[in-house]
Structures are given as C-alpha cells and as structure tokens.
Amino acid sequence: MAATKKPLNIVKMKKMKENKEPITMLTAYDYPSAVLAEEAGVDMILVGDSLGNAVLGYNSTIPVTIDDMVYHSRAVARGAQSTFIVTDMPFMTYHGGIDESLKGVRRIMQEGHAHAVKLEGGAEIADTVRAVVKAGVPVLGHIGLTPQSVNQIGGFRVQGKDAADAKRLLEDAKALEEAGAFAIVLELVTEEVAEAISNELSIPTIGIGAGRGTDGQVLVFNDVLQYASPYMPKRFVKTYADVGTIIRDSIGNYVQDVKNKSFPAEEHVFTAEDGVVESLYGSSKAKVENRS
Numbered sequence: 001m002a003a004t005k006k007p008l009n010i011v012k013m014k015k016m017k018e019n020k021e022p023i024t025m026l027t028a029y030d031y032p033s034a035v036l037a038e039e040a041g042v043d044m045i046l047v048g049d050s051l052g053n054a055v056l057g058y059n060s061t062i063p064v065t066i067d068d069m070v071y072h073s074r075a076v077a078r079g080a081q082s083t084f085i086v087t088d089m090p091f092m093t094y095h096g097g098i099d100e101s102l103k104g105v106r107r108i109m110q111e112g113h114a115h116a117v118k119l120e121g122g123a124e125i126a127d128t129v130r131a132v133v134k135a136g137v138p139v140l141g142h143i144g145l146t147p148q149s150v151n152q153i154g155g156f157r158v159q160g161k162d163a164a165d166a167k168r169l170l171e172d173a174k175a176l177e178e179a180g181a182f183a184i185v186l187e188l189v190t191e192e193v194a195e196a197i198s199n200e201l202s203i204p205t206i207g208i209g210a211g212r213g214t215d216g217q218v219l220v221f222n223d224v225l226q227y228a229s230p231y232m233p234k235r236f237v238k239t240y241a242d243v244g245t246i247i248r249d250s251i252g253n254y255v256q257d258v259k260n261k262s263f264p265a266e267e268h269v270f271t272a273e274d275g276v277v278e279s280l281y282g283s284s285k286a287k288v289e290n291r292s
Contacts, residue, residue, distance in 0.1 A: 008043050008084040010116075010138050010182040016043075016215070017204040023183075023216025025086075025206055026224065029055045029072050033221050034079030045080050046118065046218060047073045049088040050147070054222045061147045064090040066104050073112030086140050087114035094119055098131045105132055118185070120146040122172025126179040133180030141176035143169060144210065145188035158209075160193030173197045173205075185218060186210040188236070209236030 016023055025044040028034040029051045037045055051072055052058040066089075073087040087108045094101040108114050116138035119125055129139050144159040160166045169189065176184055181203065186194045188209040195213025198205040207214030219237060222228050226242045233239075257263035 005038065005041070005082045007082050007115075013043075013183060013204050014202070017202075023204055023206060025216060025218035027051075027054075027218070027220045027222075028076050028080065029221065031075045031079040034076040034083075037221070038080040038083045042083065043216070044084045044086060044218075045076060047076050047085060047087040047112070047114065048118075048220070049090045050220055054220060054228070062091045064088075066090060066093055066107055070107055070112040073108060073114050077113035084116070085114045086116045086118050087112050088118045094125065094128050094132075098128065101128050102131065102135055105135070105137055109137060116140055116182070118142055122168075123175035126175040129176060129179040129181055139179075139181045140206075141173070141181040141184035142187065143172045143176070143184060143189075144186045144194075147187075158188050158190060160190040166190075166193045166196070169193060170197055170200060173201060177201050177203050183215075186214055209234075 013023060023044065024042045025046055026037050026042045027046045027048045027050060028037045029047065034045060047069065049061040049064040049069065051068065052061040052064040055072070056064070056068065058064070069087055069090055073085070077085055089101075089104055089108065093104040105117055108117050117132065118140040119129060119132075120142040122141075122143050129141065132139050145157070160169050169186075170193075173184055173186075183204040183206055184197075184201070185206045185208065186197065187207075189197075189207070189211075191211025191213060194205065194207055194210035198214050204215035206216040206218050208218045223234060223237045224240055226239050226244045227247075229244050229248060231239075231242075231244055254263070
C-alpha cells in the first residue's frame with residue numbers, strides 16, 4: 001500500500017522489461033483518483049490530456065491547455081506522492097521551436113510536479129524529444145493512434161494493419177528510443193505489430209488496445225470504473241466496476257429522501273441544551289416590551 005510503496009523510476013522500468021514483469025499504468029485527473037490509484041498499487045499514473053473528454057466535457061483532447069494540465073497534474077501529485085507521474089504535453093505545445101516547447105515542459109515539471117512528460121508522435125518529434133531529455137526531463141513517447149492528431153489520421157482507426165504501416169510504426173518507435181525516450185505508449189496497434197516492436201526495443205512499451213505482447217498496459221480511470229453517463233463500451237477495455245450507476249442511483253435516493261422528508265432523520269441532527277430556544281423567544285419578547 002501507499003505507506004510502504006517505493007516510487008518507480010526509469011531504471012527500474014527497464015529492469016522490469018528485462019525480467020518480463022508487466023508494468024501497470026492508469027490515468028488519474030484529481031486528488032481522490034490519484035490517492036485511490038496509488039493505494040491500489042499502480043506502477044505509474046498518467047495525467048492524460050484525455051481529461052478533456054473524461055473530466056472537462058470536450059469531444060476531443062485538442063482544446064486542453066497547458067494550464068489545464070498543470071492544474072490537474074498538481075492535484076494528482078498531491079494525492080500520489082509515492083508513484084511515478086507522467087503528464088501529457090497538450091496539443092501544439094511542442095511542435096514549434098525548442099525553446100517554446102521547453103517552456104511548456106518546465107511548467108509541467110515545476111508547477112505540475114510531474115516526474116516525466118508524454119509527447120505524441122514518432123520520428124517527426126524526435127529532435128524535440130532529444131532536447132527535452134537533454135534538459136533532464138524523462139520523456140514517454142506515444143505512437144499508433146495519437147488522439148491529438150485524430151483529424152489528420154482520419155479518425156480512431158487501428159494502426160499497423162498492413163506492412164507499410166507496421167514499418168512506419170517500427171521506425172517511429174526506434175526514432176523515439178534513439179532520441180532518449182524511456183518508454184513508448186502503443187495505442188490501438190495490432191497485436192502482432194505491437195509485440196514485434198516491443199521485442200525490437202530495449203525500452204518498455206505500454207499498450208492500450210495493443211494486445212498482449214507489450215511490456216505493460218495503461219487504461220483510463222473512467223473506463224476501468226465506467227465513471228461516465230452514458231458509458232460507451234470499448235473493445236480493448238475491461239471494466240471492473242460500474243460506479244456511474246452506483247453514483248447516479250445514490251444521488252437519486254438522496255433526492256427522494258429529501259423530497260419525502262426522510263432525510264435528515266433523527267440520527268442526522270444536533271440538539272441544543274434545554275432552554276436555548278426559550279431564551280431566543282424571551283430576548284425577542286423583552287425587546288418588544290422595551291420598545292413599547
């Protein structure tokens with residue numbers, strides 16, 4: 001549990017890959033979700049820009065800002081003080097000049113209190129990854145389905161279905177490894193290609209919808225718990241609870257109890273000492289008499 005847990009680091013992660021010990025990762029977006037994730041024993045927490053969909057009500061990750069990521073990362077860091085925390089760099093914050101990209105990274109690390117940043121993209125962002133690593137910040141890569149580029153790649157499509165796409169993914173993964181990334185997320189990649197990439201790399205791969213051959217798995221907090229309404233099932237997700245229904249039903253019961261006056265009940269109220277209410281009326285009566 002959290003009291004005895006030692007935080008993971010990038011050296012330990014590589015050793016876990018060598019020992020074929022699966023790495024567990026889960027998103028978290030606030031203090032209570034981070035506390036619960038740490039208590040459950042996850043190896044890493046991702047403060048994902050998926051908070052745009054899961055928390056902020058957007059229909060994509062594109063509107064998410066650096067300010068959003070800093071705010072949520074800081075809350076997660078307070079809740080999971082013994083867990084390795086990776087925070088997403090949001091849309092278009094690392095595609096300009098290196099200096100501008102590093103300003104965003106600095107904010108995530110100094111203000112958001114993350115241990116590492118995640119960048120979406122392959123060979124085209126290798127120079128940025130290299131510069132961030134050179135500045136002393138660990139980088140988690142992310143290839144396959146990259147939600148920030150969903151409009152460019154034509155929607156939420158599985159990657160690595162043909163030879164050309166598989167070759168591109170492998171080249172991207174190797175470029176990120178060579179640039180210094182400590183691990184790579186493979187999202188919505190065919191199982192065979194994800195396993196082949198994992199076997200080619202010396203750094204861990206973390207899969208989401210990428211099958212059983214990766215070195216670890218990551219899922220979204222809200223998906224694992226069906227914390228949404230309506231919840232949209234996903235083929236690559238296994239849900240472990242339906243807290244959305246529990247929450248909705250519980251709030252509904254509260255509303256009904258208030259409406260039918262069964263809450264608050266006797267056990268929920270506090271009582272004053274004898275004579276307190278009478279003293280209130282007495283003082284009011286005295287004031288009336290004095291005025292007359």
